[in-house]
Amino acid sequence: MASLIDALTYSALLGxxxxxxxxxxxxxxxxxxxxxxxxxxGSYVTLTLTASLAWNPYxxxxxxxxxxxxxxxxxxxxxxxxxxxxxxxxxLLLVVTIAIxxxxxxxxxxxxxxxxxxxxxxxxxxxxxxxxxxLWGQPGILWVSWAALAIATGSYYIFLQYTRTGLALRAMxxxxxxxxxxxxxxxxxxLLSWCLAGGATGLAGCLLxxxxxxxxxxxxxxxxxxxxxxxxxxxxxxxxxxxAGIVLGFAQIYGIDLLSSWxxxxxxxxxxxxxxxxxxxxxxxxxxxxxxxxxxRG
Amino acid sequence: xxxxxxxxxxxxxxGTIHVLYDVSLECGEGEAIAIVGxxxxxxxxxxxxxxRLADIFSGSITFDGKEIGHERPHKVxxxxxxxxxxxxxxFPSMPVAENLKMGGFTLPKREVKGRIEEVLSLVKPVRAxxxxxxxxxxxxxxxxxxxxxxxxxxxxxxxxxxxxxGLSPVAAGEIxxxxxxxxxxxxxxxxxxxxxxxxxxxxxxxxxxLVSGRMMLSxxxxxxxxxxxxxRTYLGLS
Numbered sequence: 303m304a305s306l307i308d309a310l311t312y313s314a315l316l317g318x319x320x321x322x323x324x325x326x327x328x329x330x331x332x333x334x335x336x337x338x339x340x341x342x343x344g345s346y347v348t349l350t351l352t353a354s355l356a357w358n359p360y361x362x363x364x365x366x367x368x369x370x371x372x373x374x375x376x377x378x379x380x381x382x383x384x385x386x387x388x389x390x391x392x393x394l395l396l397v398v399t400i401a402i403x404x405x406x407x408x409x410x411x412x413x414x415x416x417x418x419x420x421x422x423x424x425x426x427x428x429x430x431x432x433x434x435x436x437l438w439g440q441p442g443i444l445w446v447s448w449a450a451l452a453i454a455t456g457s458y459y460i461f462l463q464y465t466r467t468g469l470a471l472r473a474m475x476x477x478x479x480x481x482x483x484x485x486x487x488x489x490x491x492x493l494l495s496w497c498l499a500g501g502a503t504g505l506a507g508c509l510l511x512x513x514x515x516x517x518x519x520x521x522x523x524x525x526x527x528x529x530x531x532x533x534x535x536x537x538x539x540x541x542x543x544x545x546a547g548i549v550l551g552f553a554q555i556y557g558i559d560l561l562s563s564w565x566x567x568x569x570x571x572x573x574x575x576x577x578x579x580x581x582x583x584x585x586x587x588x589x590x591x592x593x594x595x596x597x598x599r600g
Numbered sequence: 601x602x603x604x605x606x607x608x609x610x611x612x613x614x615g616t617i618h619v620l621y622d623v624s625l626e627c628g629e630g631e632a633i634a635i636v637g638x639x640x641x642x643x644x645x646x647x648x649x650x651x652r653l654a655d656i657f658s659g660s661i662t663f664d665g666k667e668i669g670h671e672r673p674h675k676v677x678x679x680x681x682x683x684x685x686x687x688x689x690x691f692p693s694m695p696v697a698e699n700l701k702m703g704g705f706t707l708p709k710r711e712v713k714g715r716i717e718e719v720l721s722l723v724k725p726v727r728a729x730x731x732x733x734x735x736x737x738x739x740x741x742x743x744x745x746x747x748x749x750x751x752x753x754x755x756x757x758x759x760x761x762x763x764x765x766g767l768s769p770v771a772a773g774e775i776x777x778x779x780x781x782x783x784x785x786x787x788x789x790x791x792x793x794x795x796x797x798x799x800x801x802x803x804x805x806x807x808x809x810l811v812s813g814r815m816m817l818s819x820x821x822x823x824x825x826x827x828x829x830x831x832r833t834y835l836g837l838s
Binding site for chain 1: 615651653672673674676677678682683685688689690691692693694698701702703705706709749753
């Protein structure tokens with residue numbers, strides 16, 4: 303049962319993280335390696351508010367959304383846009399996001415040291431399960447992670463489908479130059495997509511410590527899995543990463559359970575290899591990912 | 601005639617690549633000008649430059665009395681210029697209805713629905729595939745949608761990049777007929793890049809020949825057609 307709850311929670315959170323990564327990739331063509339650190343910042347927002355102000359962890363969700371949306375927007379405005387405006391290639395932008403990721407990791411480490419040394423908060427490794435509630439005998443994180451996924455997906459769907467700015471954002475994804483010559487402000491829309499992506503990822507980061515051990519490099523260690531979710535989901539449809547998050551979350555949790563029962567517990571540290579194997583197989587046999595597969599079938 | 605668009609001594613290109621050399625051009629209200637020239641002569645770059653999709657090294661672009669050479673592309677669109685590009689001119693994953701809505705992005709929201717009806721009555725064939733996804737349409741149908749989308753914003757000036765290229769003779773004829781209809785209404789100025797001058801001969805008031813990024817000559821289309829040396833050398837027509 304614990305594995306099932308782990309798998310369900312992890313899947314929902316991976317879906318949120320992959321959704322953000324895919325949104326950025328689709329709207330601005332950037333593979334954002336610093337997306338992992340946005341997850342970590344979301345976790346630290348929750349830790350800070352629960353430990354220092356005794357907030358309920360679920361009440362920190364809006365704050366995590368706002369902080370991570372702002373951080374992601376700043377990364378775009380300061381780190382990406384000036385270089386992109388000068389015609390930087392996708393590879394160069396990827397390298398820039400790696401540099402930003404290193405800077406953010408350092409900043410998060412300094413912040414966690416500060417929390418630990420000044421406020422005596424256990425910030426180098428933390429788990430907040432003790433703060434969770436139980437509903438129908440199951441931990442609250444199970445329900446809230448899926449509710450967050452459903453609400454985020456639903457809100458983003460309504461925004462993208464039924465508002466003018468959403469239409470322009472979808473148009474930007476489809477044909478950026480055409481959207482621009484029709485009067486859409488590419489820079490503002492790109493900034494908006496980075497903020498929305500950061501916000502969704504912040505929600506995942508906020509919920510992560512309620513079930514999984516977190517530390518200053520939690521997002522960094524998960525970035526490869528997020529890339530796998532994004533690529534496996536495909537960039538064609540926004541539901542792709544949500545579906546991929548579920549598949550990969552279950553594959554990772556149950557796959558490692560299965561392997562450790564066959565081979566032994568020594569394989570557990572290698573659990574991140576499962577999404578990497580899926581990533582390689584996807585690139586080999588289904589380069590357009592799950593959404594491309596559904597289009598072929600359709 | 602009042603000059604709606606005026607290009608003056610324009611030098612432009614992409615990054616360090618210089619494509620246009622000292623290009624000057626004037627387009628009056630309701631006037632249609634064809635830009636002709638061989639492949640690689642800079643015709644598309646000229647249109648891209650007006651929309652700031654290419655870099656301006658020197659010179660000026662004035663539209664409706666206002667200098668627009670320094671404005672970003674979305675601002676250029678808001679001045680009343682629309683651009684029918686040769687490629688990537690529809691949003692393939694969106695239905696035609698949404699393509700038209702996006703075409704009217706610069707209009708006040710309350711006007712969009714009414715404008716769609718006006719455009720559909722002008723570009724009638726689009727009504728038949730209004731609910732279909734643009735990516736599933738044929739080349740001719742896509743071009744119709746692209747033209748309808750470009751008209752949505754009630755532009756004063758329409759830039760068209762080879763609107764009939766790659767289309768079947770029937771589809772090309774339909775597009776040429778539509779362009780003629782727009783010209784007949786007399787409100788819209790047009791700058792049309794076209795390889796085949798004969799297709800749009802009846803539509804345009806003036807032709808300009810662009811060769812290797814330089815404006816070689818301008819004149820009435822029939823004057824240009826009568827110059828067999830130019831037609832043969834630069835346009836491959838006899």
